[in-house]
Amino acid sequence: MRVTSRRKLEDCFDRVAAYELELDEELAERPMRSLARGDALDFHPDFPRPYFRIERRRAWLLQGVLGNRTIRVTLMGEDHEQQLAELRSLIEQSEGERQWQRS
């Protein structure tokens, strides 16, 4: 799974640095769980669109719904570029659904 673009969200999120990351494939449960490994996962498969929230303390909060090609990330630290690079690397190392199907 790859991050194809990122967009800073500027829509009235006061004092919050939030970005939308676009992925090259729809997010499925397996890669979402892989992404959450070691972090706090709050997953609601019973919601109208299955919602997840992954929090890494003092680093970031990821939110999204399965089936979407985007993830929303809220950064909590100071060095946003470094955090985004770390997150991108984590996403790209996580096992995407296509990758899993091939293996």
Place this chain on the structure above:
Amino acid sequence: MIYLNHAASSFPKPEPVISAVEAALRSPPEGEGRGGELASASSRCRAALAALFAVRDPGHVILTASATHALNLAIHGVLAGRPGGHAVTSLLEHNSLLRPLAHAARDRGLCTTWLEPDPEGRISPEAVASALRRETRIVALAHVSNVTGSVQPIEEIAAVAADAGVPLVVDAAQSAGAVELAHGALPGRGFVALAGHKGLLGPTGTGALIVPDASLPPLLTGGTGVRSESELQPEELPLRLEAGTANGPGLAGLAAALELVLARGVATLGARRAELLGELRRELAAVEGVELVAPLPHDRRGGLVCLRHARHAPEELAYLLRASFEIVTRAGLHCAPRAHAWLGSAPRGSVRVSVGASTTEAEVSALCAALRRLA
């Protein structure tokens, strides 16, 4: 999608508004000079706004790009000419009113009194009266707060300002189209700034300032299409305060929207908002984990409520509602930082839920059902 963000902008726009914008975009923008469709749309907007706000002379309706533009025109205009002085405003104001005052404070030494509302978010005329000083040059207040939804007694406040000979600037961005206001009946020098795209149902990029006379200096100078031989901006209204090519498609849409609002009636639209807000309040009271940021005002025509959730930060909750439940609300400080500081909801703010002309009871219930699932 369930849209509960009408305090930011109304959605969906009525079909006649969409058709009018499209027709304007497909038509040549101007006839000879600046006549034709653009002049027609401007005249229809002025006439309809004059009818909605009981303005004696439609020429006193200045068409602007937004309520922010209108407030800057009014505030900087009223304060122009000499430095210093004193302003009376409240803690509930939007940045579109706060920032012009803050810039006047920084650049021209304006001193400001910030009135604290009562627990229901109401600014009393007595509080305004007691804040007035000999050097007070402006009273500037929102008719309806975009955070508490409280409706201010503007007519009574106007009487207090008029008695002191102080101009009153009213930010009617949230109230226009839902709470009646008769400019012609306001005593003294009243300026009313409004947005075209919220309760008035028009396109974004439209607004107006209603002025009592031709005393304001222009904020912008430039082409007017007439009196071109004059090096200075024409003196007469509305040309004195309107320069540059107008937003033709926006005004065409606004004219169509205003005619719809006139046909339905502001009182009817306001009563509908109040009814929906009452329903929302009743249902929210039973939702575990939800806390209202401010008490619901007695007068509910403001049509909005701000809430927080025990388990979700405001921006998280707004995202969750949109992404999973397809319900659109608005998170943050709502451009009213002092209001949230006063309410204790700064710095993260709250989630604002606001109803409008197209909202249904089923949509209000769907929001409450979604919130119940988050408990």
